[in-house]
Amino acid sequence: MWILLIINFEILLACRGRYCQLVMGPAGSGKSTYCQTLMQHCEAAKRRVHLVNLDPAAERFEYPPTIDIRDLITLEDVMEELGYGPNGGLIYCFEFLMENLDWLEEQLGDYEDDYLILDCPGQIELYTHIPIMKQVARLLQQWNFQVVGVYCLESQFIEDTSKYFAGVMSATSAMSMLEIPHINVMTKMDLLSEEIRDNMDRYFDPDPLLLAEDANKSTSKRFKELNMALANLIDEFSMVSFLPLNIKDEDSVAYILSHADNAIQWGEDQEPKEPVDELEGPSED
Known part of the structure; x- marks a missing residue:
């Protein structure tokens, strides 16, 4: 036992x-x-x-x-x-x-x-x-x-x-x-x-494709395809x-x-606690 x-x-x-x-x-x-x-x-x-x-x-x-x-x-x-x-x-x-x-x-x-x-x-x-x-x-x-x-x-x-x-x-x-x-x-x-x-x-x-369009406005032309590739990667996985x-x-x-x-899942195994009435004084046991 x-x-x-x-x-x-x-x-x-x-x-x-x-x-x-x-x-x-x-x-x-x-x-x-x-x-x-x-x-x-x-x-x-x-x-x-x-x-x-x-x-x-x-x-x-x-x-x-x-x-x-x-x-x-x-x-x-x-x-x-x-x-x-x-x-x-x-x-x-x-x-x-x-x-x-x-x-x-x-x-x-x-x-x-x-x-x-x-x-x-x-x-x-x-x-x-x-x-x-x-x-x-x-x-x-x-x-x-x-x-x-x-x-x-x-x-x-x-x-x-x-x-x-x-x-x-x-x-x-x-x-x-x-x-x-x-x-x-x-x-x-x-x-x-x-x-x-x-x-x-x-x-x-984020909507990566819209953001890629913004980025392309101020990026060299040779990087535009890279921007779109990154945007498609983020968009495809939708992780962020x-x-x-x-x-x-x-x-x-x-x-x-x-x-x-x-x-x-914090709190799922916590024991419930009795609510405390702040207006009540301490117990006199």
Whole structure:
């Protein structure tokens, strides 16, 4: 009987929810601001969320990370001791992490029921053609985490249609490489004028063929066929759409969080809690 109880308890532990967002995107795309905004939103909603820093070059955080790769290795030390440049040093840091997975597993082991937000580096090659972040995503899944990728692209990309195409292709590449549930977030919407924001719908769920026509107006003739080929690729697979993030709008933040939660089915195994009447005083049992 005791053996059956132990087995059932282990099965129950294995089924407990472990959830995380893998926040990625180009340097300067607003990843850390997104993480900070999400932490603030969840804190106000009394929701238990932890920040995990996976950027060995990070300098400061508004919310101190609960888990920090800099406790294991820093880019500054690698560059100083091995003479590597920033990109080579960053890859070395992640190779070092992969050689010390017991450290990462131990750090993550204490968060069985919690929701983690992983703030990743801004070098997009880690997500597009170097398989390191893919390996990290696979490991998280092996450790019973439900993982959603959140790819950030700053709204200033829409100022140049060709630049926007590049952003769409990088998001598509990351989605194809990582092979995990994925959402794309267009950040820094609060920095745009109201007039521009009101005319951005076609960028959230893009019609690539129309955008290719715009790009061709300012592109050399020899690249027009390439633009149309890229547009047809995006249009054929219909994989890319963006959710707008305005950090000054709580509804915008909640909307994006709900999409991420839905992608990993957060909350489906949570036990229902009794509603608390704030007008009632504490129990006098």
